[in-house]
Amino acid sequence: MAMLTWYRDADRKTRRIFWTCSAGWAMDMADSVIYSYLIPLLMTALGMTLVQAGAISSANFFAAALGGWIGGWLCDRFGRARILQLTILWFSAFSFISGFAQNYEQLLVIRVVQGLGFGAEWAVGAVLLGEVIDPRHRGKALGTVHSGAAIGSAFAAVLAGPVASAFAPEWGWRIVFWSGIIPALLIFLVRRDADDSEIFKRARERAATTGERHSLAAIFQPRVLRITAPAALLSLGVQGAAYSISNYLTPFLTGERGLTQANAGWVVTCLSVGGFFGFITNAYVSDWVGRRNVFRLFGLGFVALSLTFVLTTAGASAQLLALVAFCYGFFQFGMYASFGAYFTELFPTELRGAGQAFAYNFGRAGSAAFVMFVPLVALSTGLSAAMGIMGAIGIAVVILSVVFLPETAGRELHDLQAMQEPLGAEGPVAPAG
Numbered sequence: 104m105a106m107l108t109w110y111r112d113a114d115r116k117t118r119r120i121f122w123t124c125s126a127g128w129a130m131d132m133a134d135s136v137i138y139s140y141l142i143p144l145l146m147t148a149l150g151m152t153l154v155q156a157g158a159i160s161s162a163n164f165f166a167a168a169l170g171g172w173i174g175g176w177l178c179d180r181f182g183r184a185r186i187l188q189l190t191i192l193w194f195s196a197f198s199f200i201s202g203f204a205q206n207y208e209q210l211l212v213i214r215v216v217q218g219l220g221f222g223a224e225w226a227v228g229a230v231l232l233g234e235v236i237d238p239r240h241r242g243k244a245l246g247t248v249h250s251g252a253a254i255g256s257a258f259a260a261v262l263a264g265p266v267a268s269a270f271a272p273e274w275g276w277r278i279v280f281w282s283g284i285i286p287a288l289l290i291f292l293v294r295r296d297a298d299d300s301e302i303f304k305r306a307r308e309r310a311a312t313t314g315e316r317h318s319l320a321a322i323f324q325p326r327v328l329r330i331t332a333p334a335a336l337l338s339l340g341v342q343g344a345a346y347s348i349s350n351y352l353t354p355f356l357t358g359e360r361g362l363t364q365a366n367a368g369w370v371v372t373c374l375s376v377g378g379f380f381g382f383i384t385n386a387y388v389s390d391w392v393g394r395r396n397v398f399r400l401f402g403l404g405f406v407a408l409s410l411t412f413v414l415t416t417a418g419a420s421a422q423l424l425a426l427v428a429f430c431y432g433f434f435q436f437g438m439y440a441s442f443g444a445y446f447t448e449l450f451p452t453e454l455r456g457a458g459q460a461f462a463y464n465f466g467r468a469g470s471a472a473f474v475m476f477v478p479l480v481a482l483s484t485g486l487s488a489a490m491g492i493m494g495a496i497g498i499a500v501v502i503l504s505v506v507f508l509p510e511t512a513g514r515e516l517h518d519l520q521a522m523q524e525p526l527g528a529e530g531p532v533a534p535a536g
Contacts, residue, residue, distance in 0.1 A: 109240035117235050120298055121244060123289060124228035127191055129251030130286035131224045133259040134198045137279060138163070138214065139350045140263035140371065143357055143364060144276045151207050153354065153478055159207075160350055161471035163214040167222030168461075168468030174223020175230075175460025176319050179453065182307075183231035184298035186456075190227060191289050193220025198283025202276075222467065226446075226460035233447030234300035234455075238515055239390070245443030246386020250379050253436045257375035263353070264368015302516060306452045315453075322450075322458045326519075329507075330449050331458055336504040337398065338466025341438050343473035344402075344497025348409055348490045349435065350474050355413065356424070359487055366421045373425040374432035381437025393512045394445040395505040402498045404434035409494045413487040438501075448511035451519045473497060 110118065138145075142156045151159075178186040197217030204210035229245055236244045262282060267275035310316065322331045348355075352374075356367035381401070389397040408431040416424055442463060450458035473493050480489035 109237065109243050113236070113244075116298065117232075120232050120235060121248065123187075124232050125248045125251045127187070127228055127251075127286065127289050128225055128248055129255035129258070130283075130289070131191075131194065131221060132252035132255035133262075134194060134217075134221060134255075134283050134286075136256050136349060137259035137263055137283075138201075140259055140353050140368070141267065141276050141279060143353055144263075144267060144272065145210070148273055148276060149204070149207050149210065155207050157350070157474055157478055159211050159214050160346075160474050162211060163218040163221075164346075164471040164474070165468045166215045166218030168464035169222070170219030171222030171226055171460040171464030171467070172319065172457065174220070175226050175456035175458070176317075178223075178227045178230065178456035178460075179317065182299050183227055183234070183303060183456065186223065187227045187231060190220050190224040192287055193217075194224060195284050195287035197221075199281055201283070202278070202280030222464045223460055225443075226463050227456060229443035230447060230456050230459055231298065231300070233443060234302050234452075234516065238513055241447065242390035242394070242441060242444040242512060243386050245447070246382060246389060246440035249440045249443055250382030250386070250436075252439060253375045253378035253382055253432070256378065256436070257372045260368045260371035260375060264371070265365050268363075268365045268368075302452055306518065310453070317453055317457070319457065322454050322461055327451070327454060327458065331462060333504045333507040334446060334449055334458070334462035335465035335469075336500055337508065338442070338463050339469040340402075340466070340497045340500030340502075340504060341398075341442075342466040342470040342497075343500065344405060344409075344494045345435050345438070346470040347473045347477055347493035347497060348413065351477055351486060351490055355486055355490065359485075360416065360419070360424060362421055362424070370421060370425045370428050374428035375436070377429035377432030378436025381433035381435070382440045384433070385437045385440035389441045389444065390512055393510045394441050394448075395508060395510055397441050398438065398501055398505050401434050401438040402501045405431075405438060406495050406498050408434050410491045413491045413494075445508075445511060448514055448516065449508070451517055453519050455516075470497075 113121070139160060145151055146153065146156055174186055174190055194217055197213060197220065201210065201213050201217065204213055229248070232248060233241055233245055262279045267279050269275070270278055321327070352371055353367050356362045356370055357364060362370065385397055385401060412427050412431040416427055446459040446462055447455065477486070477489045477493050480492060484492065
């Protein structure tokens with residue numbers, strides 16, 4: 104197929120990195136959403152309220168933001184591949200440990216610590232692949248990697264729904280968390296320094312020669328801040344919109360639509376399948392229409408389908424809910440597909456890991472506010488309306504933020520020196536490295 108030409112043209116190293124990052128991201132996403140899918144079971148097993156369950160999600164997001172920022176900075180200092188290994192091992196281990204929690208307080212602490220490693224995995228993997236892939240196909244490759252999120256979400260939905268329901272209530276959620284150790288096996292597919300890109304190695308050699316070192320705060324220097332700030336807002340809008348709905352999907356489906364835990368799991372699985380096709384569509388469209396336009400298109404689609412899903416399906420059968428969920432998932436997950444390519448192209452090589460990780464995880468942390476506001480707004484509007492309102496606010500932030508970002512599709516990666524030139528509406532045209 105012509106669509107897969109970019110993969111056939113890639114060398115063996117690039118293909119292995121692609122599959123490692125895809126699997127890592129799929130399991131990272133599975134761990135990210137599996138907690139939210141287990142909320143009804145956890146509320147019963149550990150005696151938590153919905154507000155406490157939301158507080159754990161929020162705390163995990165904040166920890167992920169901090170850990171992601173630090174992890175991105177570490178990968179700029181010590182190499183993409185070795186830090187990718189560390190982050191995968193970290194989030195896998197603490198996902199496993201989550202299954203031993205005995206109360207709300209213990210689970211809160213474990214999920215905070217887990218978030219420190221979980222936050223960096225996506226950004227480090229995206230930087231690693233983004234630096235080795237042909238610029239013409241960066242959107243396709245990284246968007247396809249991001250499609251692993253839909254697979255991970257579907258895997259999580261099956262675990263949290265039918266699988267968890269197959270065991271006694273006090274054991275089902277624990278077994279699901281214990282399965283989180285599986286991704287640790289991926290660390291054996293990463294080859295440390297050998298997998299780092301040539302562009303990164305040249306940047307590290309320059310730094311060794313000049314003695315130049317960049318701090319965590321380097322992404323806030325004026326020439327970089329004009330990228331960091333709107334990129335962080337873009338991430339906030341996308342993730343705030345998505346988590347406003349996805350974090351409460353199971354309570355919405357079981358509480359307001361009357362589904363069983365198992366049927367809710369199958370509806371969410373259909374949503375994730377739709378998301379897979381959204382990812383793949385975005386991956387190919389973004390190299391054609393540009394990064395900014397694809398965020399606009401998928402954002403508007405998200406608003407239309409999310410409001411349809413949460414506001415007009417009262418009394419619908421599980422089958423109809425699954426169909427609408429499939430269409431909604433296309434846009435919810437599809438919005439994410441351009442993050443890896445766009446952020447890799449926006450930030451300079453010397454700060455690419457720190458910048459990309461901060462921007463992406465700023466959205467993760469900021470989405471905690473969206474998550475916390477949903478139950479508060481729901482006190483006066485009901486859960487479904489609150490989910491729709493907060494989702495629409497998130498998309499408004501997306502539309503605003505892309506106005507202030509350059510278009511970068513197909514451009515070569517650049518370094519800090521290139522950022523001294525005016526960015527303009529179309530972004531820097533600079534040689535790699």
